[in-house]
Amino acid sequence: MDCNGYHQENHDQNLFPKPKVLVLEPPPVFKYHEDKLSQKFHFLKAWDSPLPLDQFLTTHAHSVQAILSHGTCPVTTSTIRLLPSLGLIVTTSSGLNQIDLQECRRRGVSVAYAGSLFSADVADIAVGLLIDALRKISAGNRYVTQGLWANNGDFSLGSKLGGRKVGIVGLGSIGLEVGKRLEPFGCNILYSSRNKKSSVSYPYYSNVCELAANCEFLIICCELNDQTRHMINKEVLLALGKKGLIINVGRGAIIDEQEMVRCLMQGEIAGAGLDVFENEPHVPSELIALDNVVLSPHRAVHTEETLMALVELVIGNLEAFFSNKPLLSPVILDE
Numbered sequence: 001m002d003c004n005g006y007h008q009e010n011h012d013q014n015l016f017p018k019p020k021v022l023v024l025e026p027p028p029v030f031k032y033h034e035d036k037l038s039q040k041f042h043f044l045k046a047w048d049s050p051l052p053l054d055q056f057l058t059t060h061a062h063s064v065q066a067i068l069s070h071g072t073c074p075v076t077t078s079t080i081r082l083l084p085s086l087g088l089i090v091t092t093s094s095g096l097n098q099i100d101l102q103e104c105r106r107r108g109v110s111v112a113y114a115g116s117l118f119s120a121d122v123a124d125i126a127v128g129l130l131i132d133a134l135r136k137i138s139a140g141n142r143y144v145t146q147g148l149w150a151n152n153g154d155f156s157l158g159s160k161l162g163g164r165k166v167g168i169v170g171l172g173s174i175g176l177e178v179g180k181r182l183e184p185f186g187c188n189i190l191y192s193s194r195n196k197k198s199s200v201s202y203p204y205y206s207n208v209c210e211l212a213a214n215c216e217f218l219i220i221c222c223e224l225n226d227q228t229r230h231m232i233n234k235e236v237l238l239a240l241g242k243k244g245l246i247i248n249v250g251r252g253a254i255i256d257e258q259e260m261v262r263c264l265m266q267g268e269i270a271g272a273g274l275d276v277f278e279n280e281p282h283v284p285s286e287l288i289a290l291d292n293v294v295l296s297p298h299r300a301v302h303t304e305e306t307l308m309a310l311v312e313l314v315i316g317n318l319e320a321f322f323s324n325k326p327l328l329s330p331v332i333l334d335e
């Protein structure tokens, strides 16, 4: 046994009780793999308790060393402050905007995340949404299933992908995967990012508005933070222009959603493919009604295969923490 009280060969539950892990809201991985996780850890389920959250946290304050969190589950300053023994937050997401990282840094709480585990899956959906919006696959499906084709309707033409200029906002691991997928279609890739990347020869724009003015489609792949919140505003959307499409697989709040809805309704941009929204799972009714918008329920990150890999990563990170070993996918908390 190590100093955190964790025993790898944890056969006798009385002698070596399973380490306790706090879960504030059920993460998607629970739906499919809770049994597997529960073989190793005892989950304290805040959402399942009749107690109000603060009282639940106070009750377990001294026994909680680790939290299991996910992409839309806030881990706030007040939660962290109520848990004096907290040493680790493991999130099943790649995005970290929901965790108060500053408080983690201040308190010396480590954070582990999904890293680039989902990047290929997210890039597949980004390209899928682009092709769908451009070639009107979902709209065509509605046209057929609503009987309009059989009634001699006139389905409007889509537009070609090859040879088009695609602007990627955020050239991290997801953005790079998107670029890799679009190059063989004959697309010209441009990008904006915090810094110019020496690993690619794509034209770089430090200003997202200039990127929008120089490309035909924008694919949002960056993270949400104070700098990127509502970065895609009216000015950027107008620069993208009337034939422009916007695809978002980052976070809803990177786009000023109200402004995007207005631009879509007034024909200031041509269409959108969206996996993420400002107020999930609520999607503005105007977006639902538009035929030039393709919607997806924040599922770009999850496939059966990556969820399997994710559960192993979560277990690996928690086991490492409780055995005082290096985390498998730590977040580097800069000074």
Ligand SMILES: O=CC(=O)O
Pocket: 071, 092, 093, 094, 095, 096, 114, 118, 301
């Ligand atoms: O959106 C999900 C994630 O950040 O992993």
